[in-house]
Amino acid sequence: xxxxxxxxxxxxxxxxxxxxxxxxxxxxxxxxxxxxxxxxxxxxxxxxxxxxxxxxxxxxxxxxxxxxxxxxxxxxxxxxxxxxxxxxxxxxxxxxxxxxxxxxxxxxxx
Amino acid sequence: xxxxxxxxxxxxxxxxxxxxxxxxxxxxxxxxxxxxxxxxxxxxxxxxxxxxxxxxxxxxxxxxxxxxxxxxxxxxxxxxxxxxxxxxxxxxxxxxxxxxxxxxxxxxxxxxxx
Numbered sequence: 001x002x003x004x005x006x007x008x009x010x011x012x013x014x015x016x017x018x019x020x021x022x023x024x025x026x027x028x029x030x031x032x033x034x035x036x037x038x039x040x041x042x043x044x045x046x047x048x049x050x051x052x053x054x055x056x057x058x059x060x061x062x063x064x065x066x067x068x069x070x071x072x073x074x075x076x077x078x079x080x081x082x083x084x085x086x087x088x089x090x091x092x093x094x095x096x097x098x099x100x101x102x103x104x105x106x107x108x109x110x
Numbered sequence: 111x112x113x114x115x116x117x118x119x120x121x122x123x124x125x126x127x128x129x130x131x132x133x134x135x136x137x138x139x140x141x142x143x144x145x146x147x148x149x150x151x152x153x154x155x156x157x158x159x160x161x162x163x164x165x166x167x168x169x170x171x172x173x174x175x176x177x178x179x180x181x182x183x184x185x186x187x188x189x190x191x192x193x194x195x196x197x198x199x200x201x202x203x204x205x206x207x208x209x210x211x212x213x214x215x216x217x218x219x220x221x222x223x224x
Contacts, residue, residue, distance in 0.1 A: 042200070042215050042216055043202075045213065045214070048211075088153075096141050097155060102151065103152055
């Protein structure tokens with residue numbers, strides 16, 4: 001079973017700061033997902049990646065397959081970025097199951 | 111746009127009651143999932159289904175059952191609710207095609223068992 005570790009667990013930043021959230025996993029994967037959950041809200045998928053880097057607006061996700069590590073970066077952070085960010089991995093196979101990290105609670109203060 | 115709808119945002123039930131949580135998706139997805147989310151534990155898979163009438167146990171199936179009679183609907187059943195089943199329940203769906211696909215989540219049901 002894949003183990004997924006996220007760091008930090010909690011992160012507080014000032015508006016405008018550059019944010020990095022890290023995710024490490026223990027065994028090989030076919031894809032890694034970054035998800036966002038606003039307080040009281042549902043979960044939305046931000047990125048799915050299996051190599052390299054993806055960018056969407058102020059969000060950038062990178063993955064290093066050899067090191068079994070991924071990072072989610074937020075540039076020019078804003079209070080509306082305050083949410084829980086969750087890393088999840090797909091270890092492959094035909095059952096489409098994901099293994100989730102415990103999440104990182106990000107608070108961006110104005 | 112993709113839509114996964116859970117029947118209730120908040121639900122309060124009593125110990126011993128039979129509880130039904132309903133989930134409907136409008137994307138013709140083959141795969142559907144039920145998770146529970148607890149502070150400090152993250153998301154844990156209860157059951158998933160990869161086709162109508164097909165189901166597989168996830169990591170924490172004890173005390174739960176599921177039903178998938180139609181492709182768009184996946185129901186989670188608490189046969190005899192207990193206080194330790196108080197939690198946030200999230201439904202998700204994904205296509206059954208080969209290759210990696212993102213899961214689409216509903217807004218969640220916050221269930222309290224008194």
